[in-house]
Amino acid sequence: MNLNVIAGWFGGQEIVIILIIVLIFFGGRKIPELMKGLGKGMKEFKNATKEDDVSEEKDSEKDDK
Numbered sequence: 001m002n003l004n005v006i007a008g009w010f011g012g013q014e015i016v017i018i019l020i021i022v023l024i025f026f027g028g029r030k031i032p033e034l035m036k037g038l039g040k041g042m043k044e045f046k047n048a049t050k051e052d053d054v055s056e057e058k059d060s061e062k063d064d065k
Helices: 002-007 012-064
Strands: none
Touching: none
């Protein structure tokens, strides 16, 4: 029930308004830098979760022996 309410908050017009506000605040030159930083952060998070999974698998293999 709560998911439907949250999904109903943002329509096409609201998203466009938010994008315009972001463009005004940061300017056209800063947005690619922000997206690049966001992409790097997501990549590092993804790699960290993979490393954590690998270390857990190694620990479980040691326990099995």
